[in-house]
Amino acid sequence: MSKEIASREQDYSQWYNDLIIKGGLADYSAVRGCMVIKPYGYALWENMRDQLDRMFKETGHQNAYFPLLVPKSLFEAEEKNAEGFAKECAVVTHYRLKTDPDNKGKLMVDPEAKLEEELVIRPTSEAIIWNTYKGWIQSYRDLPILINQWANVVRWEMRTRLFLRTAEFLWQEGHTAHATKTEAVDETVQMLNIYAEFAETYMAMPVIKGVKTANERFAGAEDTYCIEALMQDGKALQAGTSHFLGQNFAKAFDVKFSDKENKLDYVWATSWGVSTRLIGALVMAHSDDEGLILPPKLAPIQVVIVPIYKGDEQKQQIDEKVKALMAQLKAAGVSVKYDDNDNNRPGWKFAEYEMKGVPVRVAIGARDLEKNVVELARRDTREKMTVSMDGLDKTIIALLDEIQTAIYAKANSFRAERITEANNWEEFVKLLDGKGGFISAHWDGTPATEDKIKELTKATIRCIPLNNKQEAGKCILTGNASTQRVLFARAY
Amino acid sequence: MSKEIASREQDYSQWYNDLIIKGGLADYSAVRGCMVIKPYGYALWENMRDQLDRMFKETGHQNAYFPLLVPKSLFEAEEKNAEGFAKECAVVTHYRLKTDPDNKGKLMVDPEAKLEEELVIRPTSEAIIWNTYKGWIQSYRDLPILINQWANVVRWEMRTRLFLRTAEFLWQEGHTAHATKTEAVDETVQMLNIYAEFAETYMAMPVIKGVKTANERFAGAEDTYCIEALMQDGKALQAGTSHFLGQNFAKAFDVKFSDKENKLDYVWATSWGVSTRLIGALVMAHSDDEGLILPPKLAPIQVVIVPIYKGDEQKQQIDEKVKALMAQLKAAGVSVKYDDNDNNRPGWKFAEYEMKGVPVRVAIGARDLEKNVVELARRDTREKMTVSMDGLDKTIIALLDEIQTAIYAKANSFRAERITEANNWEEFVKLLDGKGGFISAHWDGTPATEDKIKELTKATIRCIPLNNKQEAGKCILTGNASTQRVLFARAY
Numbered sequence: 001m002s003k004e005i006a007s008r009e010q011d012y013s014q015w016y017n018d019l020i021i022k023g024g025l026a027d028y029s030a031v032r033g034c035m036v037i038k039p040y041g042y043a044l045w046e047n048m049r050d051q052l053d054r055m056f057k058e059t060g061h062q063n064a065y066f067p068l069l070v071p072k073s074l075f076e077a078e079e080k081n082a083e084g085f086a087k088e089c090a091v092v093t094h095y096r097l098k099t100d101p102d103n104k105g106k107l108m109v110d111p112e113a114k115l116e117e118e119l120v121i122r123p124t125s126e127a128i129i130w131n132t133y134k135g136w137i138q139s140y141r142d143l144p145i146l147i148n149q150w151a152n153v154v155r156w157e158m159r160t161r162l163f164l165r166t167a168e169f170l171w172q173e174g175h176t177a178h179a180t181k182t183e184a185v186d187e188t189v190q191m192l193n194i195y196a197e198f199a200e201t202y203m204a205m206p207v208i209k210g211v212k213t214a215n216e217r218f219a220g221a222e223d224t225y226c227i228e229a230l231m232q233d234g235k236a237l238q239a240g241t242s243h244f245l246g247q248n249f250a251k252a253f254d255v256k257f258s259d260k261e262n263k264l265d266y267v268w269a270t271s272w273g274v275s276t277r278l279i280g281a282l283v284m285a286h287s288d289d290e291g292l293i294l295p296p297k298l299a300p301i302q303v304v305i306v307p308i309y310k311g312d313e314q315k316q317q318i319d320e321k322v323k324a325l326m327a328q329l330k331a332a333g334v335s336v337k338y339d340d341n342d343n344n345r346p347g348w349k350f351a352e353y354e355m356k357g358v359p360v361r362v363a364i365g366a367r368d369l370e371k372n373v374v375e376l377a378r379r380d381t382r383e384k385m386t387v388s389m390d391g392l393d394k395t396i397i398a399l400l401d402e403i404q405t406a407i408y409a410k411a412n413s414f415r416a417e418r419i420t421e422a423n424n425w426e427e428f429v430k431l432l433d434g435k436g437g438f439i440s441a442h443w444d445g446t447p448a449t450e451d452k453i454k455e456l457t458k459a460t461i462r463c464i465p466l467n468n469k470q471e472a473g474k475c476i477l478t479g480n481a482s483t484q485r486v487l488f489a490r491a492y
Numbered sequence: 493m494s495k496e497i498a499s500r501e502q503d504y505s506q507w508y509n510d511l512i513i514k515g516g517l518a519d520y521s522a523v524r525g526c527m528v529i530k531p532y533g534y535a536l537w538e539n540m541r542d543q544l545d546r547m548f549k550e551t552g553h554q555n556a557y558f559p560l561l562v563p564k565s566l567f568e569a570e571e572k573n574a575e576g577f578a579k580e581c582a583v584v585t586h587y588r589l590k591t592d593p594d595n596k597g598k599l600m601v602d603p604e605a606k607l608e609e610e611l612v613i614r615p616t617s618e619a620i621i622w623n624t625y626k627g628w629i630q631s632y633r634d635l636p637i638l639i640n641q642w643a644n645v646v647r648w649e650m651r652t653r654l655f656l657r658t659a660e661f662l663w664q665e666g667h668t669a670h671a672t673k674t675e676a677v678d679e680t681v682q683m684l685n686i687y688a689e690f691a692e693t694y695m696a697m698p699v700i701k702g703v704k705t706a707n708e709r710f711a712g713a714e715d716t717y718c719i720e721a722l723m724q725d726g727k728a729l730q731a732g733t734s735h736f737l738g739q740n741f742a743k744a745f746d747v748k749f750s751d752k753e754n755k756l757d758y759v760w761a762t763s764w765g766v767s768t769r770l771i772g773a774l775v776m777a778h779s780d781d782e783g784l785i786l787p788p789k790l791a792p793i794q795v796v797i798v799p800i801y802k803g804d805e806q807k808q809q810i811d812e813k814v815k816a817l818m819a820q821l822k823a824a825g826v827s828v829k830y831d832d833n834d835n836n837r838p839g840w841k842f843a844e845y846e847m848k849g850v851p852v853r854v855a856i857g858a859r860d861l862e863k864n865v866v867e868l869a870r871r872d873t874r875e876k877m878t879v880s881m882d883g884l885d886k887t888i889i890a891l892l893d894e895i896q897t898a899i900y901a902k903a904n905s906f907r908a909e910r911i912t913e914a915n916n917w918e919e920f921v922k923l924l925d926g927k928g929g930f931i932s933a934h935w936d937g938t939p940a941t942e943d944k945i946k947e948l949t950k951a952t953i954r955c956i957p958l959n960n961k962q963e964a965g966k967c968i969l970t971g972n973a974s975t976q977r978v979l980f981a982r983a984y
Contacts, residue, residue, distance in 0.1 A: 030566055035559075043554070063531065067526035069526065071522055086591075095583070097574075097583065099575075107567070119523065121560075
């Protein structure tokens with residue numbers, strides 16, 4: 001192996017960090033809690049972004065861009081939202097540095113360049129956007145507004161982890177405005193479905209769609225819909241949220257419209273987002289102790305070709321075959337890399353691309369050429385197979401599809417085994433400390449009970465699944481009456 | 493006309509603002525000097541970004557992402573760079589807000605959450621990137637590093653204008669690291685050529701490639717290469733810069749590599765960028781008193797189709813024809829919009845899409861259908877023509893190409909008339925106050941003379957053109973000896 005990584009069993013958390021760093025996805029930075037997204041990680045993000053962007057545009061959304069900085073007076077207008085994010089806000093107070101008279105070559109904040117009003121770096125953009133929408137909306141003819149923004153945001157988190165929780169992260173945030181409540185709720189659900197489809201079809205990561213309890217709701221929302229995924233250590237991860245904001249922001253920013261009957265009403269709102277956190281989820285959902293396992297539909301490099309040869313003549317023969325194969329694969333839209341760098345030996349390359357999670361590896365040797373075959377290795381199962389060079393492009397494309405399906409199936413059966421019912425406190429705690437995963441249990445519906453359970457076990461209610469079965473039961477903690485089971489888990 | 497805009501002659505500056513606002517490209521925001529990029533403007537930026545991104549990737553560059561915030565101690569490490577940007581830095585000093593005890597519902601900066609070290613919002617990323625590269629570079633095998641970043645930056649400008657100069661703007665910044673000076677200089681020139689090709693081929697905007705004088709150089713660069721464009725009011729606009737940074741940042745951040753002979757040396761650097769400012773340039777290069785004129789290769793909507801009908805039956809007949817045409821155009825990669833919104837009359841739509849600069853308008857009436865013709869209108873010349881429906885997709889595609897060529901030719905001949913030689917001070921001032929444009933004149937090569945000319949006339953040296961002809965002459969201000977003419981202009 002070219003690089004050593006911790007095993008999952010040994011140290012799950014270290015394993016994750018090793019994958020991110022040694023897989024070349026990201027690096028630590030000189031700024032507390034902020035990371036550098038390296039080219040390989042950014043290429044993965046571009047693939048995710050481009051696919052989501054297509055799905056947003058197909059459903060009528062347009063991109064726009066709003067300011068990074070939010071004046072404090074706007075930020076505090078929607079009280080619950082402000083309260084929810086106030087503790088994590090990076091605040092700009094000055095607009096100039098000057099030479100430090102006491103320290104040659106050093107700079108200091110110029111006290112004369114203090115802002116009259118402080119500016120907050122957006123932790124989320126509802127405030128600045130709804131303040132803008134106010135100027136854009138007069139009549140029902142101006143609605144709906146279906147806008148998305150790709151941007152960076154800053155939330156001053158105390159405990160950070162690469163991709164999963166960083167002070168600055170990249171995301172998209174949709175912000176829509178509607179004439180009716182029904183339309184806004186429909187939009188909220190539509191976007192949840194898009195996130196779920198993206199997670200399952202592209203990330204090969206099964207998710208549960210549900211609604212958050214009041215405790216876990218987005219600050220300023222009436223309802224937060226979410227998709228929840230399960231990681232290999234049995235912990236849940238919230239992978240995307242879609243918020244029905246009611247008329248809260250319209251009221252805070254006084255955004256009214258006149259309807260067809262010329263009656264004034266507040267506008268209805270939604271917002272929805274996914275972030276670079278998805279990369280963390282993707283890594284933890286599929287990878288193994290040899291490195292990353294990336295789904296073919298998102299992998300920056302889908303196929304790597306490694307030549308095995310002695311001398312220039314063999315190399316030239318292989319080059320010729322590879323050139324033709326690459327042209328075929330590229331024409332089919334497959335991302336392929338030919339690694340003929342002769343500074344590294346084939347074995348080193350094999351380990352390197354396993355670490356990087358490249359779905360299919362093609363090894364072509366001089367002897368293979370004579371037999372008209374190559375060796376294919378699939379990353380997910382690490383199976384190797386000798387296949388004919390005839391129709392090789394089609395064999396590879398079929399294999400990419402097979403891998404996409406297989407890793408979804410594997411993650412899905414892993415999860416299926418880890419949604420378990422608990423019918424009393426003892427069972428609940430035992431499951432949590434044992435196999436983990438989602439625990440389906442009765443809860444009396446009160447925030448106080450939810451808080452108490454979290455305090456005792458660190459488990460939270462991940463969601464109330466959509467179309468949840470209604471059944472009478474008793475709360476696992478209080479024994480009070482309950483009308484439905486909800487999903488508990490420890491979570492990222 | 494649906495919306496009134498100032499004419500260029502009347503008030504050039506107001507004309508520009510009207511185009512941006514009424515053309516739907518951007519809006520003012522609640523944050524001093526920051527703008528909202530509206531969907532139509534952002535779609536234009538996406539087209540520019542995607543094309544540039546392709547050109548960067550074709551030349552071996554990869555995207556990555558570095559932190560928004562730069563610790564002051566890193567920022568000040570390269571002294572000239574720090575000095576150049578210190579006066580425009582937004583500074584984060586605190587990381588938390590709290591409830592204001594004296595103002596119910598209001599927030600205040602939490603004095604207990606003061607950062608130990610202030611963070612600067614990146615005005616440019618050399619500091620944070622070279623601090624990172626230090627960890628990535630040990631040997632010549634780690635070079636070159638060819639990285640680009642698409643990001644937002646903040647420069648606290650006192651006088652701002654939509655797109656042309658805003659406190660926050662979007663841009664790309666390439667940052668490359670090389671083993672030799674030659675390689676770094678070649679990279680700098682390569683990127684300048686890419687910018688020039690983009691400006692001319694896609695923006696249809698002729699540019700002059702040149703080198704900046706010491707006065708106008710990027711803070712921290714050894715040489716700044718630039719492309720300079722000419723606006724319709726005779727003022728120049730710097731449209732892109734590519735910097736050869738020498739070993740300045742490598743020295744500031746102690747980034748050394750061992751070469752093939754195992755000898756340690758500092759790494760050579762370049763950086764290069766273009767920004768949303770290009771949108772301002774694009775608008776001013778081509779538009780007229782009726783609104784925007786956008787080049788077909790970048791226009792978010794290349795073709796708009798407007799139906800002219802009475803009653804449902806006529807509408808249905810038109811719809812059918814349009815559906816077929818749109819399918820053909822889309823298959824050819826043409827971006828087409830069918831505006832059959834019946835809230836607006838055709839005349840209103842015509843004016844609206846002229847304002848928005850859509851290159852080709854197709855009007856289809858019921859009577860046209862009988863004659864198997866449609867009316868095409870091209871935005872640049874406002875010419876109308878009646879053409880056959882047979883092969884209409886091909887007619888339209890050819891017309892788009894023709895418009896792209898025509899607006900470049902127009903801008904090019906406008907500029908050709910406005911590069912004028914001045915041989916003494918009187919001629920120089922007369923030209924500046926008269927037809928404007930680039931003035932080619934002798935300069936004695938000293939920063940002091942350049943400063944003095946700027947002070948007297950507001951004109952600056954835009955560049956020393958690449959491959960500039962060497963000829964003996966006398967400086968227009970001092971009469972001192974000069975070896976070449978340089979290009980002066982008043983500029984944005």
